[in-house]
Amino acid sequence: MTGESCFHCGNPCDSNPIRYNDKFFCCQGCKVVYDILQDNDLTTYYELSSSPGKRPDTAQTNFNYLDNKEIFEKLLDFQDESTSIITLYIPHIHCSSCIWVLENLHQLAPAVSATQVNFPKKELQVTFRHNELSLRALVELLARIGYEPYISLDDEQKKPVSINRTLWLKMGVAGFAFGNIMMLSFPEYFESDEYWLNQYTPLFRMLIFLTSLPVVFYAANDYIISAYKGLRKSILNIDVPIVLGIFVLFFKSTYEVFIKNEPGYFDSLAGFVFFLLLGRIFQQRTYQFLSFERDYKSYFPLAVTRILDNEQEESVLIKELKKNDRILIRHQELIPVDAVLSKGVGLIDYSFVTGESIPVSKMIGDKVYAGGKQVGGAVELVVVKTVSQSYLSQLWNNDVFKKDKVSDIKNLTDAISKRFTMIVLAIAFLAGIFWYFKDSTMVATVVTSVLIVACPCALALSAPFALGNMLRIYGRRKMYLKSAEVVENLAHIDTVIFDKTGTLTTQETEIYYEGKPMTPAELNGVKGLLHSSNHPLSRMLYTYLDTSKVDSIDEFEEVLGSGLQGRWKGVNIRLGSASFVGVEPTGSLKTQLYVAINNQVKGCYTFQSEYRKNLKDTFNALAKNYRIGVLSGDNEGSLGYLKTILPKETAFVFNQKPEDKLNYIKELQEKGLKVLMIGDGLNDAGALAQSDVGFAMAENVNVFSPASDGIIDAESFQKIPAMLNQAKRTLRIVKISFVLSLAYNLIGMGFALTGNLSPIVSAILMPLSSISIVIFVTLATYWIARKP
């Protein structure tokens, strides 16, 4: 070991690194990328950040289908006679070097006229002359320098790019009006008696009135619409008192300015709307590079190679595949449809679907389900079902995926606002009656004042800021939630259900040996036998065995689907399945490799996924406050072991099909439980959608995870109990801030009921309450985030 790390990708180099230009490289691939960049004067790439690159995949993805004109046109954003524009999603974009090299792509390919990176979305927009450079050549160039775009079935229908910018515009309008109205109100604030100022008061007031019009009728229209919709469904949501306040402020002020010749409350009005919109923007910011809405389409390739009757190959769109078509699946390609293996040896990695990372062997005639990835050589399949009818994609026909997630957890703000509105209306009414008998000229003043001060600005702001800030804190801990509402839903959870494979286990494989101990010399032989095989299990075992040397093997033979054999020091040596070495198959569903030397069975190696390190502690922490369960599609092989390490309250449900998982969650919910489901594979997608909160666990958040309410980086697994506790405390903070803002309302009410709410009092009280609430919830959320 030299301890050097690769100049290009930063991975540690193994025993003999490649030395080139006084730099170390871990593999040929990295060196080639360096060479390309150096030849084109792009070495600044390495100066902007250290080892920014990615080790290029040895298995080249096949992009032949991009030559298909129909597919090409589907992917484009824009095209005229000579130029095309395309937006590509590139998961590897992660640092400033990436931006730099991609925006200098024209130095590598002169036919590229412009490139622009959107870093938060990890997207690259390329403008190129398609007559000089084909899309396939462009994508292959990107793949060659380590920036392979991800193109999936999802890209087939380009969604119309509609970025909603109106919220920014509305905030701009409200902010503009707020500032200018305050400025124009200065003479009123100081009650100056100067003759020349008083002379212009009508002009100032007119300007103020005009400036406030767009605030009420443009900036605040979302609230008006929402309140209207709520009222039609006879729901008193938080927007009802807000809109009531806005209208009363506006019409009362208009009346005062034009009839009574008084200043009005336009400054309060504009400030109020401005703060509300600010809260909304704060709450809306999410993680653009993550998608929480993925279904199987994001995993599946856009096209596949079909073999025609005359043995010619062609690229075809997946949805055009028909029953009995023959398709070719190469190494590392995904199987898009249910099919039967007709040629070659299938070795299929279902980690996308189940989370299980050890590949499964399939023989000719075996049925292969969609969603697996072939990891051996190329295989030929005969299509049994079309993509939309496949076992896996059928899951998406469930009703759960059709409707938006309706959680029966009630929004706290709306629950409070209902009572709040009632009380405010009652107070306004009673105050009106009281003043009618005391001094009937004051009725209108008092009633409108009550409605103005009751306007729940602080109340409406506390939840967005508290939940939004918590969302950000979670994000820093690599727990990415879809929206701020998820934090609120999380606080009500009482049941936590985990998927097993991929969620409780890691992608790492653990190997252990059972049987007669082997001598070091025999191990050298075993390793020698493995040396010649490219089978993934052989590669794993080869790295696992630590031997002094590797013996050479004569007459090496690999029996596809069964095992390896050869002649070592004159004796026969075999490694493979139970029947291959002559053992009665035990019916064990574990992945095992038997060893036989000189026709004597020595023992077997068992491959299993490794459990997460903090599994036990995390479950114990959760068991104190929650019902917990493990829901797995696997057989009960690992049940015994899990029972020994997990708390005894844990419920275990095994052998669950994707649909069963969904129904299990549904049953729990029918018992009145609020369920948090944590899963990882596509087979959990139904359960994730059905649950009150569904989280996807990901080893790498840039790799795809199924649709969910949040994506949790696997290294944050042990933070889940703390996360749930903090969500509960966040909700407590929201409640405290409700009490605080109600206190402000009471103070204001004091002024209003006595008929003393002057514009200046309102102009001070309104922003003061809002700002102090925002400061309170922000500090409080930071404080609770420090506690576990």
Next chain:
Amino acid sequence: MSVIYILISVSLVIAVVFFTFFIIAVRSGQFDDAYTPSIRMLFDSHKSTKKNKPKSTTKE
């Protein structure tokens, strides 16, 4: 005396001009990606000019 009208109209025009700039900026998508431009402006641009040099001599 009527100078106040001029002043007010000037101040309003300035305010409205800035406001218009804001609207144009939002419309043109400047608020869509608030991160990449902050990095892009730090790149040196001199390198992109010399393209016709086939193999640059080794640096360092």
